[in-house]
Amino acid sequence: PLYPNDPAYEGEDQWGLNKIEGPKAWGIITGSNQVIVAVIDSGVDLDHPDLQDKIVAGWDFVNNDDQPDDDFGHGTHVAGIAAAATDNDLGIAGVSWGARIMPVKVLNSSGSGYMSDVIAGMEYAADHGAQVLNLSLGGLATSSEAQAIQDAVDYARNKSAVVVAAVGNCGSGCTIGGTYYYNPDMYPASCQNVIGVAATTSTDDRASFSEHNTSVDVSAPGTSIYSTVPGGYNYKQGTSMATPFVSGLAALILSKWPDYTPLQVETALFNNADDLGDAGWDEYFGHGRINAYLSLFYGAEAASSSLEAQAASQSPPTLDAPFAPGELLVKFKDDPTITSAEVASVLERHALQVSEIIPGLGITRVTVPVGREQEMIAALRQEPLVEYAEPNYLVWALE
Ligand SMILES: [Ca+2]
Numbered sequence: 001p002l003y004p005n006d007p008a009y010e011g012e013d014q015w016g017l018n019k020i021e022g023p024k025a026w027g028i029i030t031g032s033n034q035v036i037v038a039v040i041d042s043g044v045d046l047d048h049p050d051l052q053d054k055i056v057a058g059w060d061f062v063n064n065d066d067q068p069d070d071d072f073g074h075g076t077h078v079a080g081i082a083a084a085a086t087d088n089d090l091g092i093a094g095v096s097w098g099a100r101i102m103p104v105k106v107l108n109s110s111g112s113g114y115m116s117d118v119i120a121g122m123e124y125a126a127d128h129g130a131q132v133l134n135l136s137l138g139g140l141a142t143s144s145e146a147q148a149i150q151d152a153v154d155y156a157r158n159k160s161a162v163v164v165a166a167v168g169n170c171g172s173g174c175t176i177g178g179t180y181y182y183n184p185d186m187y188p189a190s191c192q193n194v195i196g197v198a199a200t201t202s203t204d205d206r207a208s209f210s211e212h213n214t215s216v217d218v219s220a221p222g223t224s225i226y227s228t229v230p231g232g233y234n235y236k237q238g239t240s241m242a243t244p245f246v247s248g249l250a251a252l253i254l255s256k257w258p259d260y261t262p263l264q265v266e267t268a269l270f271n272n273a274d275d276l277g278d279a280g281w282d283e284y285f286g287h288g289r290i291n292a293y294l295s296l297f298y299g300a301e302a303a304s305s306s307l308e309a310q311a312a313s314q315s316p317p318t319l320d321a322p323f324a325p326g327e328l329l330v331k332f333k334d335d336p337t338i339t340s341a342e343v344a345s346v347l348e349r350h351a352l353q354v355s356e357i358i359p360g361l362g363i364t365r366v367t368v369p370v371g372r373e374q375e376m377i378a379a380l381r382q383e384p385l386v387e388y389a390e391p392n393y394l395v396w397a398l399e
Pocket residue numbers: 060063065066067068069
């Protein structure tokens with residue numbers, strides 16, 4: 001085993017690192033600086049002394065600038081858990097000592113944002129070489145209406161990026177946007193090809209808030225988690241905090257096995273997790289609490305898609321999910337015989353104003369009269385040229 005000299009680790013403020021067998025894993029590999037973890041969140045404190053040397057260029061999709069600083073305090077915490085500067089006699093240790101952090105700001109100073117920015121952020125990260133996408137955020141959507149975020153997941157995955165997302169903190173019920181929800185499916189965690197992460201305690205119990213449903217693939221420490229915050233360090237809890245433990249471990253796996261596909265990384269994580277609760281996969285812990293040492297030591301051999309199949313067989317719940325008023329996400333069919341004039345005429349017929357085109361995926365954000373979103377969605381879904389039309393869901397930091 002290898003033990004870092006960071007004071008918070010030595011002072012036993014970072015129980016999660018020992019729980020996942022960090023020291024034994026670090027004895028094998030401490031993490032390559034060739035692996036980039038995108039923290040798609042509220043930004044990162046770009047000059048935090050325990051992070052600044054780990055940060056690569058990113059983007060701020062909220063303010064549309066190249067300074068994705070953290071004005072909410074969530075993304076900085078997430079970044080430190082996955083990949084703080086480690087063994088530098090300062091602050092905390094991260095799961096991957098070497099991985100670099102790409103800050104991608106999609107949540108505003110209140111910790112909320114739009115699915116359209118999450119999609120654009122995922123695409124940006126995948127296009128700029130991130131191999132792990134950490135999404136400690138989520139929104140409500142029905143699976144039939146979450147095609148835009150699924151497209152972004154698939155886009156990233158086709159560029160060999162592993163997508164890791166928090167399953168949500170409404171496991172004992174919660175109020176979102178004035179409506180009470182119990183254990184709702186959160187997106188992107190509920191998309192296919194996403195590693196959904198639940199939260200555990202220092203005694204390997206489920207954190208009381210952690211959601212339990214088919215989106216749970218694995219679990220990781222998520223209570224009393226000490227990490228970086230803007231200007232210092234503090235404790236937070238949430239599936240948001242569990243998620244970067246998995247992202248950091250994915251970065252370690254990719255350091256040892258650089259040619260692994262996302263499926264092989266998932267398999268290494270799933271097959272080598274410490275089973276908790278009922279034997280085998282269960283909806284509280286998924287395949288179990290991650291084990292960094294075993295995931296590295298044995299590596300992946302076979303594909304495991306049982307959970308994805310299980311998730312696909314569930315009928316989607318109907319949710320009155322909060323969305324951006326007066327905005328829709330529309331995708332036109334990817335068909336070279338469709339002319340731009342034909343697209344323009346559809347837009348014109350429905351009096352739609354284009355606000356933004358998310359380039360790689362060809363998803364268009366359009367404005368419609370406030371209050372008429374559902375009516376416009378129904379009308380657009382009748383258009384032969386339209387592949388899908390959906391609300392622009394609101395998303396939140398899952399703390
Ligand atoms: Ca900025």
